[in-house]
Amino acid sequence: MNENRQNIICATEHLLQTHGLARLTTRKIARKAGVAEGLIYHHFKDKAELIYEVVEQRMSDAKNVLQSLPLKVGLRTLSENLEAVLSALYHSHYEIVPIICSVFADNQLRARMQAIMKEREIDPQQAIGELAAYLAAEQRLGRVAGSVIPQAAAKCLWMISIQTAMDDQLMEQKPSAARIRKDISQYVQTMMAGLEPHSPARQKKTLKKSKKS
Amino acid sequence: MNENRQNIICATEHLLQTHGLARLTTRKIARKAGVAEGLIYHHFKDKAELIYEVVEQRMSDAKNVLQSLPLKVGLRTLSENLEAVLSALYHSHYEIVPIICSVFADNQLRARMQAIMKEREIDPQQAIGELAAYLAAEQRLGRVAGSVIPQAAAKCLWMISIQTAMDDQLMEQKPSAARIRKDISQYVQTMMAGLEPHSPARQKKTLKKSKKS
Amino acid sequence: MNENRQNIICATEHLLQTHGLARLTTRKIARKAGVAEGLIYHHFKDKAELIYEVVEQRMSDAKNVLQSLPLKVGLRTLSENLEAVLSALYHSHYEIVPIICSVFADNQLRARMQAIMKEREIDPQQAIGELAAYLAAEQRLGRVAGSVIPQAAAKCLWMISIQTAMDDQLMEQKPSAARIRKDISQYVQTMMAGLEPHSPARQKKTLKKSKKS
Amino acid sequence: MNENRQNIICATEHLLQTHGLARLTTRKIARKAGVAEGLIYHHFKDKAELIYEVVEQRMSDAKNVLQSLPLKVGLRTLSENLEAVLSALYHSHYEIVPIICSVFADNQLRARMQAIMKEREIDPQQAIGELAAYLAAEQRLGRVAGSVIPQAAAKCLWMISIQTAMDDQLMEQKPSAARIRKDISQYVQTMMAGLEPHSPARQKKTLKKSKKS
DNA sequence: AATGAATGAGCTTTCATTCAT
DNA sequence: GATGAATGAAAGCTCATTCAT
Numbered sequence: 074m075n076e077n078r079q080n081i082i083c084a085t086e087h088l089l090q091t092h093g094l095a096r097l098t099t100r101k102i103a104r105k106a107g108v109a110e111g112l113i114y115h116h117f118k119d120k121a122e123l124i125y126e127v128v129e130q131r132m133s134d135a136k137n138v139l140q141s142l143p144l145k146v147g148l149r150t151l152s153e154n155l156e157a158v159l160s161a162l163y164h165s166h167y168e169i170v171p172i173i174c175s176v177f178a179d180n181q182l183r184a185r186m187q188a189i190m191k192e193r194e195i196d197p198q199q200a201i202g203e204l205a206a207y208l209a210a211e212q213r214l215g216r217v218a219g220s221v222i223p224q225a226a227a228k229c230l231w232m233i234s235i236q237t238a239m240d241d242q243l244m245e246q247k248p249s250a251a252r253i254r255k256d257i258s259q260y261v262q263t264m265m266a267g268l269e270p271h272s273p274a275r276q277k278k279t280l281k282k283s284k285k286s
Numbered sequence: 287m288n289e290n291r292q293n294i295i296c297a298t299e300h301l302l303q304t305h306g307l308a309r310l311t312t313r314k315i316a317r318k319a320g321v322a323e324g325l326i327y328h329h330f331k332d333k334a335e336l337i338y339e340v341v342e343q344r345m346s347d348a349k350n351v352l353q354s355l356p357l358k359v360g361l362r363t364l365s366e367n368l369e370a371v372l373s374a375l376y377h378s379h380y381e382i383v384p385i386i387c388s389v390f391a392d393n394q395l396r397a398r399m400q401a402i403m404k405e406r407e408i409d410p411q412q413a414i415g416e417l418a419a420y421l422a423a424e425q426r427l428g429r430v431a432g433s434v435i436p437q438a439a440a441k442c443l444w445m446i447s448i449q450t451a452m453d454d455q456l457m458e459q460k461p462s463a464a465r466i467r468k469d470i471s472q473y474v475q476t477m478m479a480g481l482e483p484h485s486p487a488r489q490k491k492t493l494k495k496s497k498k499s
Numbered sequence: 500m501n502e503n504r505q506n507i508i509c510a511t512e513h514l515l516q517t518h519g520l521a522r523l524t525t526r527k528i529a530r531k532a533g534v535a536e537g538l539i540y541h542h543f544k545d546k547a548e549l550i551y552e553v554v555e556q557r558m559s560d561a562k563n564v565l566q567s568l569p570l571k572v573g574l575r576t577l578s579e580n581l582e583a584v585l586s587a588l589y590h591s592h593y594e595i596v597p598i599i600c601s602v603f604a605d606n607q608l609r610a611r612m613q614a615i616m617k618e619r620e621i622d623p624q625q626a627i628g629e630l631a632a633y634l635a636a637e638q639r640l641g642r643v644a645g646s647v648i649p650q651a652a653a654k655c656l657w658m659i660s661i662q663t664a665m666d667d668q669l670m671e672q673k674p675s676a677a678r679i680r681k682d683i684s685q686y687v688q689t690m691m692a693g694l695e696p697h698s699p700a701r702q703k704k705t706l707k708k709s710k711k712s
Numbered sequence: 713m714n715e716n717r718q719n720i721i722c723a724t725e726h727l728l729q730t731h732g733l734a735r736l737t738t739r740k741i742a743r744k745a746g747v748a749e750g751l752i753y754h755h756f757k758d759k760a761e762l763i764y765e766v767v768e769q770r771m772s773d774a775k776n777v778l779q780s781l782p783l784k785v786g787l788r789t790l791s792e793n794l795e796a797v798l799s800a801l802y803h804s805h806y807e808i809v810p811i812i813c814s815v816f817a818d819n820q821l822r823a824r825m826q827a828i829m830k831e832r833e834i835d836p837q838q839a840i841g842e843l844a845a846y847l848a849a850e851q852r853l854g855r856v857a858g859s860v861i862p863q864a865a866a867k868c869l870w871m872i873s874i875q876t877a878m879d880d881q882l883m884e885q886k887p888s889a890a891r892i893r894k895d896i897s898q899y900v901q902t903m904m905a906g907l908e909p910h911s912p913a914r915q916k917k918t919l920k921k922s923k924k925s
Numbered sequence: 926a927a928t929g930a931a932t933g934a935g936c937t938t939t940c941a942t943t944c945a946t
Numbered sequence: 947g948a949t950g951a952a953t954g955a956a957a958g959c960t961c962a963t964t965c966a967t
Contacts (some may be wrong), residue, residue, distance in 0.1 A: 077952085093391050093392045093393040093396065094392075095391045095392035096392065096393070098936065099936080099937060099938080100936080108952075110953090110954080111939080111940080111953060111954065111955090112951075112952055113938095114940095115951065115952070115953095116951090119938080174387040174391065175387070175390055175391035177384060177388075177456070178384070178391035179309065180306050180309065181309060182308065183306075208481070215483060217481050217482070217483065218482060222472060222476065225475070225476045226476050229442070229473055229476055229477070232445055232446050232449035233442060233446075235449060236444075236448060242390070243396075243400070244400075259435055259438040260438060260441070260442055263438045263477075264476075264477070264481055265480055265482045266431060266433055266434065266482065267477065267479045267482075268477055268478050268480070269430070269431060269478045270428060270429070270430065290927085311961060311962085312961070312963080313960095313962095321928090322927060322929055323928085323929065324927070324930095324963085324964080326962095327963070327964080328927075333962065333963090503947090503948085518819055519819050519822075520818070521733075521734065521817050522818065522819065522820065524939080524941085525940070525941060526939095526940075526941095529950095534949090535948060535949040536941090536942090536949085537942085537950065541947065545941075545942080546940095546941065577907065581907075596816070597816060597817065599813070600814070600816035601817040603810045604732050604733045604734045604814035604817035604818070605732045605733075605734035606732035606735070608732075609732065609882075613884060642908075643908070643909065644905060644907060645909070646905055647907055648898055648901070648902065651898040655868070655899055655902050657875075658872050658876070661875060662874060663871070668816065685864040686867075686868055688864070689860065689864045690868065690902075690903070690907055691907050692906045692908065693857070693903065693904055693905045693906020693908075694904050695855075695856070695857060696854060696855070696857040697857065697910040737957065747931075748931060749932090749958090749959085750931075750932060750959085751932075752958095755930090758959080
């Protein structure tokens with residue numbers, strides 16, 4: 074049954090989150106899923122493929138959010154849209170970041186995962202690409218500055234999401250929803266406004282003044 | 287000898303960086319350190335203690351990267367300074383990333399690291415604080431927009447650095463210095479200009495002006 | 500259907516020839532035969548029984564290669580005939596060799612094969628007997644030296660054939676037809692002329708003469 | 713201790729002879745050798761390397777015989793020398809043939825064994841080369857016919873030795889020493905005299921006669 | 926302090942076989 | 947007859963750790 078297959082995936086995800094990859098054994102997975110160890114290899118080619126499946130299932134949430142992005146072009150404010158996206162990304166990243174990091178800690182597993190992704194023609198950068206496409210569309214509407222490189226901006230946003238999730242994972246407990254919203258809002262604001270001072274005419278003076286003072 | 291002890295630590299650190307925690311065996315450590323496997327247990331209670339020592343040391347080192355920042359306030363352009371900072375951060379992060387990831391792979395190790403950090407009041411965010419302080423100083427000089435929240439902006443920059451390092455670690459070989467510089471430059475530009483258009487017609491011209499001045 | 504049964508046998512035989520007994524799994528057999536794994540157990544008590552059937556069949560087949568030999572007595576040159584015979588033997592042996600080797604790998608299988616051969620009075624040496632009979636016939640015609648013991652000579656030729664096949668199986672790809680012909684030709688020449696010198700001076704000339712005649 | 717290492721090798725050889733490669737497990741080896749399973753991997757890189765070591769130890773007998781060959785050049789009769797060599801080869805082949813055949817039955821193991829041989833720069837044809845060198849030396853002394861190709865003749869002799877051992881292994885029990893001596897003697901005689909009739913002058917007539925009759 | 930042979934538990938993976946459908 | 951999911955025992959191998967020297 075497919076039920077067993079799903080049990081195995083769920084058991085794996087749970088063990089991954091509670092004990093980490095280093096302590097993850099097929100024995101434990103089988104026991105937790107209530108199946109024979111051999112069954113794992115009936116449904117998955119090896120342990121890596123099982124882990125990959127866990128990651129992929131979790132990622133589908135983020136995928137859905139990103140695929141609905143084109144519908145938002147031109148609607149609401151850009152800030153609102155980006156906050157919504159970052160928020161969704163954050164939550165799926167939060168679950169998945171410890172697993173992805175774990176894979177980093179095992180070069181062999183990492184190579185196997187990359188092979189699986191190549192085999193299935195999956196591009197990890199695709200998500201960023203969709204975010205960039207959204208920014209480009211908004212750029213054409215004049216809602217994003219013409220000087221912005223959509224790909225670079227999308228990547229910045231993506232990085233902020235992942236890294237915030239990692240930071241929060243390194244702290245003991247998941248922060249409150251309010252805290253998360255506030256953080257994300259601040260980051261989006263920062264990205265929106267940029268660091269350099271605008272209304273340049275006046276600014277120039279200030280600069281000169283401060284130099285003189 | 288203490289020399290052997292140090293050799294073991296160095297060997298462990300190097301293996302952690304290059305091969306990851308998962309395939310880190312006492313045999314490899316001993317071979318790389320040029321000592322017998324048994325000797326490890328004269329200097330460390332067990333393998334975990336050895337790893338803790340390495341990880342702890344590496345993670346508290348990370349905060350010393352930004353000490354020279356105050357000297358740069360008001361000098362050169364902001365972009366130049368930020369690019370220099372991100373570049374330094376990137377190289378430091380590039381080496382810690384595999385070790386941080388290892389911490390994620392083993393929740394026992396992770397708990398221990400969290401305890402140590404709490405106990406010694408080590409704040410991995412301290413470096414970000416220094417970066418924020420720099421931005422605040424520049425803000426007082428008018429070289430950073432008044433609306434910017436220095437802490438948030440600093441964190442964004444920090445995240446971009448560490449995440450870029452992770453990305454590059456994922457690819458098996460370190461990218462060329464030129465490639466790194468180009469990437470960082472793009473991210474800094476994105477952060478500097480921001481996404482939102484600033485009274486676009488005038489702004490573009492003004493932008494050009496300010497470049498000329 | 501009986502068709503499925505035959506498919507299973509053929510698949511097993513082919514896998515035995517190409518991959519060897521050690522990696523022969525019921526899964527591979529089923530996949531190659533295009534049936535479900537469980538079906539094997541409807542037609543055969545267990546895997547061993549299936550293998551026995553294949554091996555038995557293949558090994559008793561081997562004796563039929565030399566049936567046409569009596570027709571060649573006295574015709575063409577002896578060398579030509581022997582080369583033709585060795586060539587035919589070689590190709591037959593080339594295919595059985597992996598199966599014979601498999602028998603050696605499992606003493607249980609080996610005991611069973613020995614029992615079957617005893618029970619059915621199957622003599623793997625029978626083919627050699629026919630080759631010996633041919634040599635004896637040629638000996639009566641004076642085309643084989645009187646001192647030759649046909650049975651021993653036949654066995655030598657047989658051994659050379661099977662051993663050459665084994666050598667070539669050891670190399671992963673079947674050698675070219677030309678290469679095979681050349682090897683066999685050399686071995687036949689060696690067997691024909693013998694090692695000991697025969698009043699050398701005269702012999703050489705005589706040899707040439709006999710070729711012309 | 714080296715004692716354990718040797719125990720492991722002996723246990724392996726014994727199990728190989730009594731049960732065959734297919735039933736050879738590291739578990740059984742360890743139990744029979746009276747050591748922990750893990751110790752096998754302390755002394756040998758993997759199971760294949762252990763098996764290789766068994767083969768090599770057994771082969772050293774044959775090696776010694778072949779290396780003493782140069783001393784025999786020109787002494788005694790050629791037949792006597794060849795019989796002595798074939799006899800020695802036969803006995804070491806008899807022990808080793810089931811193992812070598814077993815390796816044939818497992819392509820993976822075979823590849824590993826070839827890799828080990830490459831690694832250690834061991835040439836399985838070297839033995840034949842030494843036999844060929846001996847024949848060539850005798851040829852220079854006129855004790856072997858000038859027309860003989862030493863390499864081909866040596867290979868024939870080698871093949872006869874191996875194949876006789878295989879034949880005898882396929883029969884239930886090792887033949888008596890007398891029987892072995894007789895067989896080998898016959899094969900050597902056959903190889904020495906060759907098949908084709910000599911004292912050609914007379915032979916020709918016989919041929920013509922028989923054609924006419 | 927230093928060695929490295931030895932241990933034994935536990936790992937991932939394989940596979941012949943069974944059985945409900 | 948036919949399926950293929952499921953089993954469970956056993957395979958080869960790894961590795962932190964111990965201990966006699």
